[in-house]
Amino acid sequence: MSGITRPDGSYGAVAKIFHWVSVPLMIFAIASGCVIGFIRDSSKFEFYAIHESLGFTLFLVAVARLAWRRFNPPPPLPDHLPPLMRRAAEGAHHALYAVLIIQPVLGFFGTNAWGFPMAGATAYLGFIDFPKFMEANATLGTILLAAHKYLGWAIIALLFAHIGGAIYHHTIRRDGTLMRII
Numbered sequence: 062m063s064g065i066t067r068p069d070g071s072y073g074a075v076a077k078i079f080h081w082v083s084v085p086l087m088i089f090a091i092a093s094g095c096v097i098g099f100i101r102d103s104s105k106f107e108f109y110a111i112h113e114s115l116g117f118t119l120f121l122v123a124v125a126r127l128a129w130r131r132f133n134p135p136p137p138l139p140d141h142l143p144p145l146m147r148r149a150a151e152g153a154h155h156a157l158y159a160v161l162i163i164q165p166v167l168g169f170f171g172t173n174a175w176g177f178p179m180a181g182a183t184a185y186l187g188f189i190d191f192p193k194f195m196e197a198n199a200t201l202g203t204i205l206l207a208a209h210k211y212l213g214w215a216i217i218a219l220l221f222a223h224i225g226g227a228i229y230h231h232t233i234r235r236d237g238t239l240m241r242i243i
């Protein structure tokens with residue numbers, strides 16, 4: 062787009078792929094998770110299965126992404142970024158990585174504690190049965206899935222901040238920040 066300055070450094074191809082693969086996975090994981098609570102008939106299990114497979118895939122992608130990032134550091138944030146904005150961006154990025162790990166772990170152990178491991182009707186990708194990791198413990202299951210629910214809402218807020226920041230950089234500051242990841 063004319064008027065937008067050239068990006069100062071760009072993410073590598075692999076980091077870009079990790080980022081853009083995570084976007085639809087996240088959208089559908091959040092949407093399917095939110096829908097579950099409204100379903101009253103037997104199709105609920107299909108939504109559990111879809112949601113849990115999307116969530117676990119996000120976890121695998123996040124682990125691979127963090128491992129890649131460890132050996133392929135991202136380009137430094139541009140010098141022209143004011144310190145407050147720099148801290149906000151770094152904070153949001155670290156928080157996003159943290160929730161990409163913590164949220165699936167809460168969901169995974171929450172369902173296990175409820176006595177519903179990812180097997181049978183909720184097998185990973187529909188056919189990979191995981192062993193059960195613990196004996197059913199309804200109290201623990203309730204706590205873990207409540208934490209999963211509240212963190213889900215926090216993730217939605219975090220994503221709005223992240224996307225809002227990207228739009229702000231692209232349309233108002235016009236500083237090429239968004240182009241670093243495209």
Ligand code: HEM
Nearest residue numbers: 090091094095097098113116117119164165168169210213
């Ligand atoms: C990053 C990955 C994930 C995200 C972003 C995510 C997000 C969400 C959200 C937003 C909800 C709706 C909360 C509500 O308002 O009720 C939800 C529900 C749920 N999630 Fe996840 N989730 C993820 C991974 C997982 C995984 C890996 C599992 C299990 C293996 C899982 C199991 C569940 C279950 C069982 C519910 C329904 C809880 C209930 O019945 O109240 N989630 N998730």
